[in-house]
Amino acid sequence: MELKEMDGSEAVSIRNAYKKFGRHVVLKNLDMTVMEGTIYGLLGPSGCGKTTLLRCLVGRCQLDSGDIYVKAKWRRKVGFMPQELALYQDMTIAEAFNYFGRLFGMKWGEIEDRGSEMLKLLDLPPGCRLVGSLSGGQQRRVSFAVALLHNPELLLLDEPTVGVDPILASSIWESLIKMAHVHHKTIIITTHYIEEARQANTIGLMRRGILLAEEPPTHLMHRMNCTSLEQAFLQLCQQQQTTDANADDDSSLRSYPNCSERSPVPIRTQSGWSSQRFLAQLVKNLVWNLRNYQMLIFMLMLPIAMAFLVNETIGNERFHSVIGIASLELKNGFASCNTRDLHFNCSFTNRPLSCLYMDLLREKSFVMEEFSSVEEARAAATRGKIMAYLSFAENYTASVFQRIEDGSGTTEDILDSSTMYAWVDMSNLWLSTILRRDLIYSILKLLQDLFVNCQASVKLATIPVKFETPVFGKKDPSFLHFSIPGLMTTFCFYLPVMFTTGALISEKSIGRLERSLIAGLNLVEVVAAHAVIQFMILGIQTALMLIVTYAVYFNPLTGSVTLLIILLLMVENLGMCYAFFLSVLCDSERLAAFASTGTIVVLFTVCGTVWPVQGMHPVLQYFAWALPVQPAVESYRAISVQSRYLDHPVVYKGYLSVFIWTTIIVLSSFIIAQIKKIGK
Numbered sequence: 001m002e003l004k005e006m007d008g009s010e011a012v013s014i015r016n017a018y019k020k021f022g023r024h025v026v027l028k029n030l031d032m033t034v035m036e037g038t039i040y041g042l043l044g045p046s047g048c049g050k051t052t053l054l055r056c057l058v059g060r061c062q063l064d065s066g067d068i069y070v071k072a073k074w075r076r077k078v079g080f081m082p083q084e085l086a087l088y089q090d091m092t093i094a095e096a097f098n099y100f101g102r103l104f105g106m107k108w109g110e111i112e113d114r115g116s117e118m119l120k121l122l123d124l125p126p127g128c129r130l131v132g133s134l135s136g137g138q139q140r141r142v143s144f145a146v147a148l149l150h151n152p153e154l155l156l157l158d159e160p161t162v163g164v165d166p167i168l169a170s171s172i173w174e175s176l177i178k179m180a181h182v183h184h185k186t187i188i189i190t191t192h193y194i195e196e197a198r199q200a201n202t203i204g205l206m207r208r209g210i211l212l213a214e215e216p217p218t219h220l221m222h223r224m225n226c227t228s229l230e231q232a233f234l235q236l237c238q239q240q241q242t243t244d245a246n247a248d249d250d251s252s253l254r255s256y257p258n259c260s261e262r263s264p265v266p267i268r269t270q271s272g273w274s275s276q277r278f279l280a281q282l283v284k285n286l287v288w289n290l291r292n293y294q295m296l297i298f299m300l301m302l303p304i305a306m307a308f309l310v311n312e313t314i315g316n317e318r319f320h321s322v323i324g325i326a327s328l329e330l331k332n333g334f335a336s337c338n339t340r341d342l343h344f345n346c347s348f349t350n351r352p353l354s355c356l357y358m359d360l361l362r363e364k365s366f367v368m369e370e371f372s373s374v375e376e377a378r379a380a381a382t383r384g385k386i387m388a389y390l391s392f393a394e395n396y397t398a399s400v401f402q403r404i405e406d407g408s409g410t411t412e413d414i415l416d417s418s419t420m421y422a423w424v425d426m427s428n429l430w431l432s433t434i435l436r437r438d439l440i441y442s443i444l445k446l447l448q449d450l451f452v453n454c455q456a457s458v459k460l461a462t463i464p465v466k467f468e469t470p471v472f473g474k475k476d477p478s479f480l481h482f483s484i485p486g487l488m489t490t491f492c493f494y495l496p497v498m499f500t501t502g503a504l505i506s507e508k509s510i511g512r513l514e515r516s517l518i519a520g521l522n523l524v525e526v527v528a529a530h531a532v533i534q535f536m537i538l539g540i541q542t543a544l545m546l547i548v549t550y551a552v553y554f555n556p557l558t559g560s561v562t563l564l565i566i567l568l569l570m571v572e573n574l575g576m577c578y579a580f581f582l583s584v585l586c587d588s589e590r591l592a593a594f595a596s597t598g599t600i601v602v603l604f605t606v607c608g609t610v611w612p613v614q615g616m617h618p619v620l621q622y623f624a625w626a627l628p629v630q631p632a633v634e635s636y637r638a639i640s641v642q643s644r645y646l647d648h649p650v651v652y653k654g655y656l657s658v659f660i661w662t663t664i665i666v667l668s669s670f671i672i673a674q675i676k677k678i679g680k
């Protein structure tokens, strides 16, 4: 329905307004008229739709049907005081004035003059006081001052007197009356306290989304033959109850109009992008970070701590595991290792070979414990005292020499007595794998030493495989070298997710973002201001992690550092965009925290940090290229240890994947923000 041309003295006019949330009808065919230079008291019980109506007026919520006319067409001509405080506790009063003043488009001088006026008018403490250090009443007055700061034509106050002492409430009403009658401002004020609205020029009594009456308070009391507004309201409610006895959501929905055409937003913002608003937001974020310097220090220290911890906890293969030795050739136990009375054909040793073998194991950090029998060692292993136990036959050393001399003619008995038997606790994959590897390599080393000393070819004691210089990487790679690409990339994704989600959701959940948006800020400016600071912090975090990983711990890095830094910054940008996505999607900090933690757990599992991607389920392997972060991990590995460049498919696929995911996430965030009307 087209709204007729308004009478010149009408500041606000609403016709046939309908609004529902889900199946809950909040506004039902509501009409409302507010004359210029008057105070309009919008009264009604909690939940009747007062705030929804004000939000529709400032364009934060759109009517499903009906028309709204607001004479003050621009946001800077409208002052809005929300029900919640919606102020930054870490700002001083003067900084709050500067921030909102700049969003309203005011000049510095104007802000200073109006700010001092507000401090006097509302009897506020000096501007250097932190908002968070003020009393509840003082904070509400600061909130009121912010709404008045830019001298708006239309003032919308959502319950300004709730929780305020009667003296302050009456001084607020005095100021309002002066503003309306002397300065010709139009004021719409919502309140639960029906009697205080006697001072308004017009009152609108609202119940269940309908205006029961709209007239001057004295007229209403006279018409209803009552001495108080409270009584008049009760009578009107009773009348509504009898005519509307069966009104419930279902019946309201049946008569609900077709919502194909929505009325345009009644108030507009000055321009798409404003450097002044962007800078105001940027300075506000900077001040917040500097005031919360403990948080800043934590953000910078966390990646260093993580990098140090990773290097100190992963990859070290000196486990100091205890190995039980049941060597029957050592008649006096380990003390027999000190005897040097053996004589063989070559001069290799005059000590038992089991002793030499134990020396080699000790070099690898293993600790030997002596047992007189295999049974005794087994009992200790079962009790968890030792990780493995080895047994050597009574004639072990002689049998080994015999076996070498006899070659293919060696008897079964000699083969058995020249074999070391090992029982290993296999319940811990890494410990047991490394132990078994070291047991094998140590016996090979023992035999090779023996062959060399006996003038035989060392090749005879070598398994017939020779590993030449590695194509890429080191000859003795550690698990850490494998994990670094996955760990670095997932950290760089997670850190911005954690910090950005927390910052944005907390702004959103206590109404501060909404208040700033109503003051004219738009979502692009919010994102840009946040991104500038985040990138500064992320840049430092990345540099610190790289320094610790490669300059302090000297992990292998053969490729281009520039390519690595660009890749990590792109991943951080992806993390930040994902955080924006979560903060528009989730309404509570808890939900966002669950979602971000859940994401990182999944990414950590599938991006090849704990196990190579080649070992994933074939279906997952097939789609691995489509997973976020995973191709970036492979790209990191290819750059850092294979010295590959952007012309290699593995490298460029990583960059491409991050770019595509960033685009998808940014677009999805803006679509969800549009649907949820977050940035409007």
Ligand SMILES: Nc1ncnc2c1ncn2[C@@H]1O[C@H](COP(=O)(O)OP(=O)(O)OP(=O)(O)O)[C@@H](O)[C@H]1O
Residues within 6 Å of the ligand: 021, 026, 044, 045, 046, 047, 048, 049, 050, 051, 052, 053, 083
């Ligand atoms: N975004 C939303 N999504 C779903 N329901 C909503 C939303 N906003 C408001 N409502 C519902 O609309 C109804 C009216 O809410 P509104 O905040 O407008 O009431 P109110 O009259 O301002 O109440 P109060 O005086 O307690 O602030 C309530 O039932 C509320 O739960």
